[in-house]
Amino acid sequence: MVLEATMICIDNSEWMRNGDYSPSRYQAQADAINLICGAKTQSNPENTVGVLTMAGKGVRVLVTPTSDLGKILACMHGLEIGGEMNLTAGIQVAQLALKHRQNKKQKQRIIVFAGSPIKYDKKTLEAIGRKLKKNSVALDVVDFGESDDGKPEKLEALVAAVNNNDNSHIVHVPPSPSALSDVLISTPIFTGDGEGGSGFAAAAAAAAAGGMSGFDFGVDPNMDPELALALRISMEEERARQEAAAKKAAEEAAKQEKVGEQASSSQDAAMTEAVDTSAVVADDKKQNLTDDEAALLEQALAMSMDGAKSTSVDITDADMSDATAEDPELAYALQMSVQETAKDSSSQSEMSKVLEDQSFVSSILNSLPGVDPNDPSLKDFLASLQGQSETQQKQKEDDSEKGGDK
Amino acid sequence: MSCLHDHSCEDHNCSADWSLHTHIDLSKVSALNEAVAGSVKSVFKPWNRRLDTSEGFLESNDGDPELLVFIPFTSDVKIKSISVVGGSGGTSPSKMRAFINRDGIDFSDAQNMQPVQEWDLNENLQGLLEYQTRYSRFQGVGNLTLHFPDNFGGDTTQIYYIGLKGEATQLKRDVVATIVYEITPNPSDHKTRADAGSLAHVE
Numbered sequence: 001m002v003l004e005a006t007m008i009c010i011d012n013s014e015w016m017r018n019g020d021y022s023p024s025r026y027q028a029q030a031d032a033i034n035l036i037c038g039a040k041t042q043s044n045p046e047n048t049v050g051v052l053t054m055a056g057k058g059v060r061v062l063v064t065p066t067s068d069l070g071k072i073l074a075c076m077h078g079l080e081i082g083g084e085m086n087l088t089a090g091i092q093v094a095q096l097a098l099k100h101r102q103n104k105k106q107k108q109r110i111i112v113f114a115g116s117p118i119k120y121d122k123k124t125l126e127a128i129g130r131k132l133k134k135n136s137v138a139l140d141v142v143d144f145g146e147s148d149d150g151k152p153e154k155l156e157a158l159v160a161a162v163n164n165n166d167n168s169h170i171v172h173v174p175p176s177p178s179a180l181s182d183v184l185i186s187t188p189i190f191t192g193d194g195e196g197g198s199g200f201a202a203a204a205a206a207a208a209a210g211g212m213s214g215f216d217f218g219v220d221p222n223m224d225p226e227l228a229l230a231l232r233i234s235m236e237e238e239r240a241r242q243e244a245a246a247k248k249a250a251e252e253a254a255k256q257e258k259v260g261e262q263a264s265s266s267q268d269a270a271m272t273e274a275v276d277t278s279a280v281v282a283d284d285k286k287q288n289l290t291d292d293e294a295a296l297l298e299q300a301l302a303m304s305m306d307g308a309k310s311t312s313v314d315i316t317d318a319d320m321s322d323a324t325a326e327d328p329e330l331a332y333a334l335q336m337s338v339q340e341t342a343k344d345s346s347s348q349s350e351m352s353k354v355l356e357d358q359s360f361v362s363s364i365l366n367s368l369p370g371v372d373p374n375d376p377s378l379k380d381f382l383a384s385l386q387g388q389s390e391t392q393q394k395q396k397e398d399d400s401e402k403g404g405d406k
Numbered sequence: 407m408s409c410l411h412d413h414s415c416e417d418h419n420c421s422a423d424w425s426l427h428t429h430i431d432l433s434k435v436s437a438l439n440e441a442v443a444g445s446v447k448s449v450f451k452p453w454n455r456r457l458d459t460s461e462g463f464l465e466s467n468d469g470d471p472e473l474l475v476f477i478p479f480t481s482d483v484k485i486k487s488i489s490v491v492g493g494s495g496g497t498s499p500s501k502m503r504a505f506i507n508r509d510g511i512d513f514s515d516a517q518n519m520q521p522v523q524e525w526d527l528n529e530n531l532q533g534l535l536e537y538q539t540r541y542s543r544f545q546g547v548g549n550l551t552l553h554f555p556d557n558f559g560g561d562t563t564q565i566y567y568i569g570l571k572g573e574a575t576q577l578k579r580d581v582v583a584t585i586v587y588e589i590t591p592n593p594s595d596h597k598t599r600a601d602a603g604s605l606a607h608v609e
Contacts, residue, residue: 099514104509135438135513
């Protein structure tokens with residue numbers, strides 16, 4: 001909510017015709033500028049923003065600092081691309097425009113979009129930077145487009161010369177399929193100097209980054225402490241359940257691998273893995289379903305698990321009959337593992353208990369005011385948890401496989 | 407210890423004279439080219455603490471001895487004299503230029519404008535020197551801007567204390583804030599007695 005007057009320097013030189021940023025460098029720049037103007041004017045209603053172009057026939061101020069967003073957006077239309085960017089003149093004119101701002105209480109800030117090569121040397125840029133720092137003007141630079149030798153270093157030197165207490169930033173944006181504005185949303189250029197962002201910026205960041213805007217669970221503990229607490233509790237419960245499930249699955253995998261020590265062992269392992277992953281995937285899907293569907297799925301899951309169990313047991317029976325005759329040790333091991341698989345089926349029921357727990361947890365989530373279990377950010381987060389536990393499981397299986405092979 | 411006042415300091419409490427610091431609006435004091443943002447506020451304190459640097463002091467950025475200090479007051483004051491305590495080793499300011507009642511001066515303005523008064527300073531490490539003002543020009547001061555363009559050869563300029571002597575009036579200088587006149591005229595706001603009964607009617 002800092003009171004600021006901002007001048008945005010647009011690069012409308014010939015280099016902006018390039019299409020390496022979609023749809024074109026100039027268009028990507030224009031979109032980013034629209035977003036920045038919106039963010040600035042929203043974060044504090046007394047903020048003013050002005051725009052000038054650095055290329056074309058010369059440095060031209062399109063609109064002096066104003067808080068009227070419509071005026072700013074209108075002046076961005078019909079700009080001609082051409083000429084060469086004059087960085088130093090652009091910055092100096094921006095400084096002059098800021099000097100004559102109406103409200104002297106506003107802090108001064110210049111945002112420069114540098115897309116074309118820079119023909120000035122480092123010394124000149126540093127001198128300009130020092131002059132800005134002396135007059136307490138902050139500078140943000142967006143380095144995109146052309147990246148010839150020395151351009152990033154020159155711009156870094158410029159920002160370092162201006163920087164006073166972390167008020168100036170530089171962002172290097174390489175060409176990528178994602179839009180320039182999306183990349184900028186999460187940078188301090190948008191979010192302001194470490195305030196955590198205005199509502200606009202934070203909401204946009206949340207939408208773009210899937211809820212991880214710097215806070216746990218995408219919810220600000222200051223804004224909604226009960227929700228944050230409830231989400232944290234449910235995450236811990238989920239984690240405990242995942243660990244228990246992972247442990248059971250790993251044991252299961254170990255037992256079933258011991259049982260099928262011959263060629264079929266790999267089949268079993270594959271099947272157990274398939275069973276485990278299907279269990280995990282099913283759990284994953286569970287999160288997204290309502291309680292009714294969850295119960296149905298649980299049933300189907302139990303049935304499929306029993307089915308898999310029986311087929312594996314059949315295979316192992318076949319193996320047992322073949323191998324027992326030859327290897328009494330193997331027979332003993334098979335016997336033991338059969339007993340343990342019996343135990344496993346009981347653990348299976350424990351697992352289903354935990355699954356019910358899961359539905360209990362999701363019912364908790366349902367009952368919490370304001371929590372939508374189908375919230376994409378929540379889903380993503382829980383899915384990532386699943387993914388983590390999946391990789392944990394895979395690791396455990398690999399370890400137990402190695403142990404089994406030895 | 408000699409004092410430039412015409413009495414010995416042990417008898418007379420000098421700090422009572424340098425009382426204008428209580429009328430300074432400290433929250434709005436600002437400086438340009440200070441190395442540490444906000445350090446300018448430590449420079450305004452009672453006279454007996456003028457050599458106390460425990461709360462920091464005002465220093466300019468490396469290699470650049472210029473300083474610009476903006477001092478707003480809570481009520482209009484009359485300034486009789488100014489005292490500046492600088493640092494040792496050439497870091498004391500050598501010149502001082504004063505502007506009154508002007509908002510938002512920056513370095514280019516300060517260098518081009520004619521000051522209300524300017525002084526050549528001497529090194530004043532004990533804070534006993536004071537510089538008198540042309541009193542008639544310093545009546546009704548709402549804010550004071552001090553520009554220190556140069557120092558005695560040091561890399562930076564350091565200022566430990568700025569003292570102001572004078573009187574405070576209880577008046578507040580009337581500043582015309584941003585006034586929004588009519589953006590589009592509304593004739594109904596401008597009815598005159600003649601219009602009230604006429605047949606013609608302006609929409």
